[in-house]
Amino acid sequence: MRHIKYVFVTGGVVSSLGKGLTAASLGTLLELRGLKVVLQKFDPYLNVDPGTMSPYEHGEVYVLDDGAETDLDLGHYERFTSQPLTRLNNLTSGQVYQSVLRKERRGDYLGKTIQVIPHVTNEIKDRIREVGAASGADVIITEIGGTTGDIEGLPFLEALRQFAIEAGRDNVLFIHVTLVPYIKAAGELKSKPSQQSVAKLREIGIQPQILVCRTEHAIDQELREKLAIFCNVRSDAVIEEVDVDHSVYELPLVLRREGMDALVCEFLKLDTREPDLTEWTAFVEHLIRPRHHVRIGVVGKYIELQDAYKSVYEALTHAGAFNDAKVELIRLEAEVLEETGTAPELASIDGILVPGGFGERGIEGKIVAARYAREHRVPYLGLCLGMQIATIEFARDVCGLEGANSTEFEPHPTHPVIAILEEQKVVTKKGGTMRLGSYPCDLRPGTLAARLYGKPTIHERHRHRFEFNPDYRERLEAAGLVVSGTSPDGLLAEIIELPQHPFFIASQFHPEFLSKPTRPHPLFAGFIAAALERRKNS
Numbered sequence: 123m124r125h126i127k128y129v130f131v132t133g134g135v136v137s138s139l140g141k142g143l144t145a146a147s148l149g150t151l152l153e154l155r156g157l158k159v160v161l162q163k164f165d166p167y168l169n170v171d172p173g174t175m176s177p178y179e180h181g182e183v184y185v186l187d188d189g190a191e192t193d194l195d196l197g198h199y200e201r202f203t204s205q206p207l208t209r210l211n212n213l214t215s216g217q218v219y220q221s222v223l224r225k226e227r228r229g230d231y232l233g234k235t236i237q238v239i240p241h242v243t244n245e246i247k248d249r250i251r252e253v254g255a256a257s258g259a260d261v262i263i264t265e266i267g268g269t270t271g272d273i274e275g276l277p278f279l280e281a282l283r284q285f286a287i288e289a290g291r292d293n294v295l296f297i298h299v300t301l302v303p304y305i306k307a308a309g310e311l312k313s314k315p316s317q318q319s320v321a322k323l324r325e326i327g328i329q330p331q332i333l334v335c336r337t338e339h340a341i342d343q344e345l346r347e348k349l350a351i352f353c354n355v356r357s358d359a360v361i362e363e364v365d366v367d368h369s370v371y372e373l374p375l376v377l378r379r380e381g382m383d384a385l386v387c388e389f390l391k392l393d394t395r396e397p398d399l400t401e402w403t404a405f406v407e408h409l410i411r412p413r414h415h416v417r418i419g420v421v422g423k424y425i426e427l428q429d430a431y432k433s434v435y436e437a438l439t440h441a442g443a444f445n446d447a448k449v450e451l452i453r454l455e456a457e458v459l460e461e462t463g464t465a466p467e468l469a470s471i472d473g474i475l476v477p478g479g480f481g482e483r484g485i486e487g488k489i490v491a492a493r494y495a496r497e498h499r500v501p502y503l504g505l506c507l508g509m510q511i512a513t514i515e516f517a518r519d520v521c522g523l524e525g526a527n528s529t530e531f532e533p534h535p536t537h538p539v540i541a542i543l544e545e546q547k548v549v550t551k552k553g554g555t556m557r558l559g560s561y562p563c564d565l566r567p568g569t570l571a572a573r574l575y576g577k578p579t580i581h582e583r584h585r586h587r588f589e590f591n592p593d594y595r596e597r598l599e600a601a602g603l604v605v606s607g608t609s610p611d612g613l614l615a616e617i618i619e620l621p622q623h624p625f626f627i628a629s630q631f632h633p634e635f636l637s638k639p640t641r642p643h644p645l646f647a648g649f650i651a652a653a654l655e656r657r658k659n660s
């Protein structure tokens with residue numbers, strides 16, 4: 123009988139060690155060895171999902187095909203491996219307790235006292251098995267959010283300890299990602315924090331077999347031996363993960379050099395071929411040594427946060443490598459544009475991107491940016507809110523619909539060109555409060571969208587409440603705007619573009635969630651190509 127293999131990735135010492143990227147990179151290597159790999163994340167926080175958290179709390183909310191709103195690490199997983207994920211692949215404490223309490227209310231526990239052990243831990247173990255059965259994967263890599271020693275993470279670790287015994291020795295592997303800090307005054311790398319964090323895991327009954335050491339400097343043989351002895355792992359299972367120079371996409375190559383994939387296969391008794399990294403290496407090469415350069419202005423209200431537009435930045439990176447160009451990001455604060463009506467950076471920018479967003483703050487600044495792009499013939503890519511913004515701007519300035527707005531920002535605008543549609547209210551009630559997940563979209567032949575995608579029907583992921591108001595479609599189209607993508611029933615405008623402009627396109631969906639390193643998204647690839655073209659000619 124074929125056994126599913128389980129890899130559990132925990133983190134120690136500090137947060138933000140890049141556990142998700144480490145897990146994802148291991149996924150890349152195992153997949154290139156011919157294995158079917160599924161990644162998932164356990165998050166110990168009590169929110170049911172991150173959909174309700176502000177970008178200040180949590181960074182980007184990553185949306186899956188099935189409409190699940192998940193942790194941004196799932197974005198790394200989907201970019202680094204090819205298996206599409208589902209809502210089963212992000213389990214939070216909130217979901218665990220919600221399910222346990224639902225069962226308790228239903229009387230499923232037959233009068234028993236409900237406790238963390240066994241009821242909460244059973245719920246977690248059941249989910250691991252459910253994912254195993256549903257995915258048909260050879261290997262399931264599970265990242266446990268948080269840091270070892272956190273109180274809220276304990277039920278997860280206890281569940282994994284039990285699971286490891288039940289699944290059998292050769293089928294479960296624990297990897298601990300830790301920090302080996304460099305103390306400048308002593309001129310030394312220190313092993314103590316790692317020793318202590320592994321000791322903490324052992325207290326719970328978990329002994330990791332592989333130690334991944336995040337470090338700014340190379341780890342010499344002596345330190346390797348020391349870490350091995352004190353953390354109770356083989357010395358060849360001390361993996362050095364030095365900070366990458368250029369890009370997170372170098373990480374699979376770093377882990378490969380350290381022999382991590384072979385080691386994982388040895389521990390799990392997986393007999394596979396060697397991985398073929400040709401395509402990945404070529405992509406990284408293009409990233410590191412591009413021949414061209416473009417400046418892309420991203421206009422947002424969370425622009426100072428590293429993680430708020432994660433997938434957008436990654437999609438730009440992929441499209442840049444594809445076009446052999448370094449993408450220099452110019453982060454433009456929407457509120458500044460709103461106050462001053464302009465920004466000095468605009469003059470030297472090759473492309474303007476307005477990403478998704480919610481709420482009124484900064485809206486007028488984004489409209490300034492869309493107007494600048496339209497009037498100065500600067501390539502424009504609008505994503506979700508960025509499409510709504512472009513529509514409002516066009517309605518106001520080209521169609522003369524003074525006071526055009528979205529009902530999100532003004533309850534009763536003179537011209538509600540973006541609004542919640544009556545027909546959609548039924549849908550929004552069913553699936554929570556938003557239109558979420560993958561929907562089909564038909565492309566109009568002969569348009570920029572049809573040219574970029576090269577096929578008549580596409581599927582893209584959504585996360586929004588408001589829509590292009592069809593009552594205004596005729597007026598906007600008469601003034602030169604083209605609705606180049608619609609829902610199959612023709613009702614919902616999914617893509618708009620301006621054919622008189624060198625490159626002005628915006629989508630109601632979020633294309634950034636489907637961009638892959640070696641398969642850039644067509645809208646992003648086209649956008650960067652247009653930006654390069656503009657730069658060449660200017």
Ligand code: GLN
Nearest residue numbers: 478479506507586587588
């Ligand atoms: N706030 C807009 C809406 O709800 C856009 C959402 C988004 O950009 N993700 O429709």
